[in-house]
Amino acid sequence: MRHAHGTLFIGRTARHKGIRTYLSVFTIVCGTDFLVMIPIEAGRTDRMRIVQAYSDFSRGQFNKRVIMRILSRLSVAVSYPLMTLLLVMGVFILIGILALRGTRATTSDLMIRLTDQATERMRQYVLSTLHTPIRIGDFNAELVREGGMSIESSDDLSSQVPFLVSQLQAWRGVSAILISNQDDNGFWVERTPGGDLRLYEFFQEHEGYCVEWALDDLGRKLPGELSRFEYDPTQRPWYRAAIDSDDGVGWTPIYAWANSQEEGIVGSGRSVRLDSADGDLVGVIDVGFTVNDLSRELEGIKISPNGRVLIMDSAGMLVAANGIREADATTSGILASDSVDFEISGAVQALAGPDSFYDEHGFHHATFTGDDGEIYQVDSELLKQADGPDWTLVTILPESDVLAGVNVVQGRLIYASLVVLLFSAFVAILLARWITIPIVSLKRSAFGIASGNLDERFSSRGGLEFTQLSDALERMTRGLRERLDMRTALEVAMEVQQNLLPQKAPSSSSLDIAGFSVYSDETGGDYFDYPMLSDGTGDTNDESVTIAIGDVTGHGIGAALIMCAARTALRTCLLPDGSLGTLLRDVNTSLYGDVPNGRFMTMLMLRLAPDGSHMDWASAGHDPPIVYSPRLGTFNEPSGGGVPLAVLSDEPFEQYEMRLPEGDEIIFTATDGVWETANSDHELFGKERLMDVIRESSALTSEEIIQRVIEALDEFRGSTRPADDVTMVVIKRLP
Secondary structure (H helix, E strand, C coil), X not given: CEXXXXXXXXXXXXXXXXXXXXXXXXXXXXXXXXXXXXXXXXXXXXXXXXXXXXXXXXXXXXXXXXXXXXXXXXXXXXXXXXXXXXHHHHHHHHHHHHHHHCCHHHHHHHHHHHHHHHHHHHHHHHHHHHHHHHHHHHHHHHHHHHCCCCCCCHHHHHHXXXXXXXXXXXXXXXXXXXXXXXXXXXXXXXXXXXXXXXXXXXXXXXXXXXXXXEECCCCCECCCCCEEXXXXXXXXXXXXXXXXXXXXXXXXXXXXXXXXXXXXXXXXXXXXXXXXXXXXXXXXXXXXXXXXXXXHHHCCCCCXXXXXXXXXXXXXXXXXXXXXXXXXXXXXXXXXXXXXXXXXXXXXXXXXCCCCEECCCCCEEEEEECCCCCXXXXXXXXXXXXXXXXXXXXXXXXXXXXXXXXXXXXXXXXXXXXXXXXXXXXXXXXXXXXXXXHHHHHHHHHHHHHCCCCCCCCCCCCCHHHHHHHHHHHHHXXXXXXXXXXXXXXXXXXXXXXHHCCCCCCECCCEEEEEEEECXXXXXXXXXXXXXXXXCCCECCCCCEEEEXXXXXXXXXXXXXXXXXXXXXXXXXXCCCCCHHHHHHHHHHHHCCCCXXXXXXXXXXXXXXXXXXXXXXXXXXXXXXXXXXXXXXXXXXXXXXXXXXXXXXXCCCCCEEXXXXXXXXXXXXXXXXXXXXXXXXXXXXXXXXXXXXXXXXXXXXXXXXXHHHHHHHHHHHCCCCCCCCEEEEEEEECC
16 A cells, blocks of 8 residues: 555465464555654454554544644655645546546536537527418418408409419428418418429318319419319318417417328418407418428437437427438328337437436436437427417437537547646656755665665665665565565466466357456465366357356465365366266365365356256355346346365265246356455445346446446445455356
8 A cells, every 4th residue: 555655565374264364564654754664463453453544644634733743844855846746646637537537417417408508409490490480470461451462252362372372482491371261261372292382272162172273383273173172171270270269379289281192291380360350250371381391491400410309299299300200200190209210209208207307497308228228318398489389399419429529528638637747747857856865865775676676775875864764764675575585476376376267268159258356365265267178269159168166265375275276176077968066076075185174165166058048057155146137137046055165075066957048148156255345334245236237237248247346346345456355257148
């Protein structure tokens, strides 16, 4: 453990848990004018006290008087470079955390603000688009009221066709313009999806029918009527919207327009009721648009590279959307939640879900995840216009679009912080060059020791603080010499033991297998293996896969030796298609008598079919495998097993069989160092947290699942150094 004020070295040897533990703690607190060395032999409780005492020291929990005394004796040659580097590193770490990780709250707030802005932009755009029907309708209504447009008779109405056609061609966002008089005679001109002009007349002389005509670009009828169909204007939505409105103005809901086309047209419009001074009905003017036309207008809204916008009415009917498939926006006027476009239906369903919420500005927010794993942010807002339809505006933004700019900013912050760090480090180096010759000499000697030359001597030249530091480092060097031989032996043992673990997982088209092991000391007692009977190529497509995982009590050299003996016995006793229970019995027989009293080993054996459809397993005191099915969302931890190895002689072990019918199972097995990981409050990680991590990372590969578990353990523990050996193997069935 390192700190700006000193270093804590801890080493230990253990024969067995619960017997005697020798702990050597060598604590060196190095300032510029003092040094303290504490040799300690203690048990686990005393060791924790020493570590806690050092932790208190490193956090600066001092008496104010002691702090002031230390600071007053610090050399400027030391304090200036040190404070400069600490300041630079602190700023760099802070910028790095903000740029690379950020916080969940900040990201969430950013997403909410961006989606709110996008929705408000769309609302303003839609309001400007809807302003066209309002202007045309009010303009024509004013003409009728002032006598500039006569609509009293059928002939009067027919004479207005060219005028309305010119309006239709001038305003591309409008699809149809309709006028009727007090006798319910009327017509409308309409632009078809193909761009042709049509005239629809419903006069009394047509005896309840509407007659369809083709028009040229000047609004003149072309010879020969195209069709006729029954038509009652008083029952049409445009008529009811005007008549039933209190102020004589109303927006129609989304409805199918009357025409002779095989595939109908769906749209909406704004109807204006014309009344005389006496309050009698003079006529109705309706200016409408199709959902296709409005969707084409929405194509001009680019809220992000892959962002979507849509409009739905109060009944949930899809009014318009950009990027929508043509079949979704025509014919029948579908419910937005029933759209085959998964982004539209997913957004509407998310807004109706329990996880949606309203922010302080009244925007409705929700999220959903696409089939490709992309997370979409959904934001909705009412149109909120007095003279406007009762519509809801919805924006759909992929998080990748929104965070693209954030990533660019983060990259720039990283580059800027690196420049600042390099510049400040350069300045600090210049300051360090001014440090006195004794400090340079001490550094040279320290580097010599770091390179392995423990015969290096420290010069005692300089003031009091340098003399004290030199003497302290001399005592430290003598202690390091005594430990070097033991450390070298441990490194050799660690290298040998690491080479005994499998270097790669079996290769299979049906199974994704990954393993991981880390020891709390240089060597440990955890073990996993893929003992195979093939030629060693690792290709297991045509044969079953055998997996072994074990845990020896204790740590260090003793546990490592037992682990090696168990590995040898396992590979020696393994037979083709033999019973896993028999295999554990043979391994137990081999170990019993060779393992000292009080020491034992747990082991779990798995054998999976080539296609992963079933699994045989046997346990010697080891926790059974955890099986998770993402499709069902359930965990299964089978029961069974025997006593640990090397406890009883001639102990029988049973083999169990487990079917894996879902085809997506994730099999997780590990040593107890995973779920017995403890935090600073002595709370255990537990299997419930482990299952949560497996569930959240079930879509990842086996190796990535292991990495997520490791990250969760490190975060829970508060450090990356485990107190116990940690080993795990993950098998994931592939589709």
